[in-house]
Amino acid sequence: MATSTGRYYGAVEAGGTKFVCAIGDDAGRLLVEDRFATTEPDATIATMIATLHRLAAGLGPLSAIGLGSFGPIELRREAPRYGYILDTPKPGWSGTDIVGALAREFRVPVGFDTDVNGAALAEHRWGSSQNVADLVYLTIGTGIGGGAIVGGHLVHGLLHPEVGHLYPRKHARDADFPGVCPFHGDCLEGLASGPAIIARCGSSFERLSPDHPQWEIEADYLGQLCAALVLTLSPRRIVLGGGVMNQLRLLPMIRLRLQHWLSGYLRRDELLGQIDSYLVPPRLGARAGILGALALALQAL
């Protein structure tokens, strides 16, 4: 199987629930792929390394590896713990040197970022946001996270965006729900993630009737999140992915709530008549995460 440059790249999407490993090429094609459950760090990292070796065996040596990870993670190159998972609610994983493990084993450049920053990069490079230099990629699923590109570059700074932990105003019909975030209770992740929906309604959206109040509550919180992003990161596009967004009726409801919360303050066509191309689903769909890891590998070279 020939690639455009003959080079192969390892890609790892490190999630709190599962790891996806793949080998890809410069053109953004994934050639082989495998996945396994996330367990404790030592075993998971050993499986990750073994999987990459096995997948690459039939192809050729890897020129670089990209790793998109759950967080928070240390991205500051000058920090002693660069490449580590930082203090995370995921048991056992705080202080894991995940980049070091890959770099020592494969001795190639390792591109490292949050899974959502990786997904933003993939949507920018191959998906919904080509030629869009300012964008936010959101995932609404087990957690709520966002990656951001500003002026063509991923946002890092002190840490990286952690937009799932913004506090929305409580919806009038949701006043008594305390939220499920272990740190904040009723932050966005605590109120609008998949587990929050289940905690409140006893099931996920699949089993809720179309007139259940949860739809309206969910759209309102995510509309508030998008409004906060417009007012801070000022993206030219917002991409909404993740399992909860598989409920296709949510997206148009969120667009209306975004407009509600901005209250006509920013009279941009993008936020008014053209909002359908401002708030969009990921063109790469559920592939945005692993393609993001491939994009990080390409960027590491």
Next chain:
Amino acid sequence: MATSTGRYYGAVEAGGTKFVCAIGDDAGRLLVEDRFATTEPDATIATMIATLHRLAAGLGPLSAIGLGSFGPIELRREAPRYGYILDTPKPGWSGTDIVGALAREFRVPVGFDTDVNGAALAEHRWGSSQNVADLVYLTIGTGIGGGAIVGGHLVHGLLHPEVGHLYPRKHARDADFPGVCPFHGDCLEGLASGPAIIARCGSSFERLSPDHPQWEIEADYLGQLCAALVLTLSPRRIVLGGGVMNQLRLLPMIRLRLQHWLSGYLRRDELLGQIDSYLVPPRLGARAGILGALALALQAL
């Protein structure tokens, strides 16, 4: 008067209340300066042009002009209305081509941005945030605004940051105050700007006793704003300026509320033991705005 390169630059801080005009040099020195009240657009622009000519007369021709303006403004170079004031609550000013007026008169490059983006640039270049590539400059005064630098570059995107219009959660002791923002009512600007304090308390902080509940309310709202910035723009420093921040007892209170709202989620030294050098006053003080305009002129060349 000699400058390092022999070049002179015009600087204009266009505020909703007053305009400041100055001539400066490459080293960030302001050589001469004048100011006048903002009235309707035609007369104000004529005075701005006459003032720049008069100030420059004894020095030499201008190599570039920098303009830091109240907003919202059109910053997209490709837009038909690049350089215009957009729809603003300021009567008569919506749709004013302020950059065009300067460019036609002086025929030099005009650097143009929000007053707060300019101030962020000045603090980055000459003030509190040299060698800090990711920062937010906030002004808390007649309005609430924020400028942002990410990866060394000013944030533009769809428009520019408009962080004053984020919605904080209402403070328990402030539940009945509807806020004063004409667009949003109780957004941050509606709740924590100078006019909001006066509307609620009948006077500004100067006349309020140290045990007045307004201090705690104000610090809480600004702490929420800073927390939202940490979670979105991920700055390595936040600079808090503007008239309200002349009340020096506010800053330490805001630091505590920032920590409260993050609830230990991001265990960065910068947000914990070193927070005194994370949330700081502008080193350029009230000069940040006009020096920001000078920085925009230098950047335009």
